[in-house]
Amino acid sequence: MRDNLRPIGPIALRFRSDPLPWAIWLSIRRALSKMKSAYLGRLFHSPGLYLGPGCRIFGARFIHFGSGVYAQGNLWLHAIPGFNHQQFQPLITIGNRVSFSERVHITCIERIDIGNDVLIGSGVYVGDHHHGRYNGGRQSHPDTPPIIRDLGGGGPVIVGDNVWIGDNAVIIGPVSIGRGAIIGANSVVRRDVPAYTMAAGAPARPIKRFDEAAGQWERVWADDSHGAPVQLDQELKDELL
Numbered sequence: 001m002r003d004n005l006r007p008i009g010p011i012a013l014r015f016r017s018d019p020l021p022w023a024i025w026l027s028i029r030r031a032l033s034k035m036k037s038a039y040l041g042r043l044f045h046s047p048g049l050y051l052g053p054g055c056r057i058f059g060a061r062f063i064h065f066g067s068g069v070y071a072q073g074n075l076w077l078h079a080i081p082g083f084n085h086q087q088f089q090p091l092i093t094i095g096n097r098v099s100f101s102e103r104v105h106i107t108c109i110e111r112i113d114i115g116n117d118v119l120i121g122s123g124v125y126v127g128d129h130h131h132g133r134y135n136g137g138r139q140s141h142p143d144t145p146p147i148i149r150d151l152g153g154g155g156p157v158i159v160g161d162n163v164w165i166g167d168n169a170v171i172i173g174p175v176s177i178g179r180g181a182i183i184g185a186n187s188v189v190r191r192d193v194p195a196y197t198m199a200a201g202a203p204a205r206p207i208k209r210f211d212e213a214a215g216q217w218e219r220v221w222a223d224d225s226h227g228a229p230v231q232l233d234q235e236l237k238d239e240l241l
Contacts, residue, residue: 033052047067053073059090062089070098072099075104079092099120101124102123110154110156116161154172155174156174169185182197183200188201191204
């Protein structure tokens with residue numbers, strides 16, 4: 001039997017993959033999302049913007065979109081200009097061709113900058129603040145309900161170009177993630193991640209770096225049979241040992 005080399009479009013694939021009533025419903029929902037996205041793309045000066053079902057944008061005056069931004073669904077972008085007695089000047093910048101999977105939550109009181117061609121997995125949280133202050137002066141008292149504690153205690157989040165952030169990762173500023181970095185699923189990022197570095201864990205630590213000369217990812221962290229760190233370069237020794 002000869003292989004059919006003709007590409008299958010997304011609509012045809014949907015009708016091949018799903019029962020007819022469900023395929024019809026999905027097609028209608030996507031058509032409605034495209035119509036909404038076309039209007040919002042003009043409103044936000046973002047050509048090619050697609051916002052799937054359930055996406056919520058608050059503080060749009062403080063959010064800048066690039067072109068070709070894609071959100072599968074349930075994206076929650078929140079730039080917060082004020083909370084109780086506090087006043088902020090937030091800025092969320094999203095670069096070109098950024099892709100969001102389901103249920104991404106980004107919340108900002110200062111600055112969050114996402115570069116070009118970034119892929120963000122499902123369930124990711126990115127924030128530049130906390131509910132409450134837990135270091136320095138005027139720390140929050142545990143008897144104060146968290147919902148009314150002052151926002152703060154964080155800092156800017158900068159994500160470089162071509163970064164891939166895995167599902168359910170948590171990123172809390174101040175932190176910078178360099179170009180081409182990869183953040184493993186379920187990681188908690190509280191420190192800077194250099195460019196071309198793979199980081200994972202809670203808290204996230206570098207585990208691999210891309211070697212340009214070899215053209216491959218090389219380990220920078222491993223445990224020997226006694227649990228002692230080996231194969232560490234000097235920078236990681238200073239940080240981890």
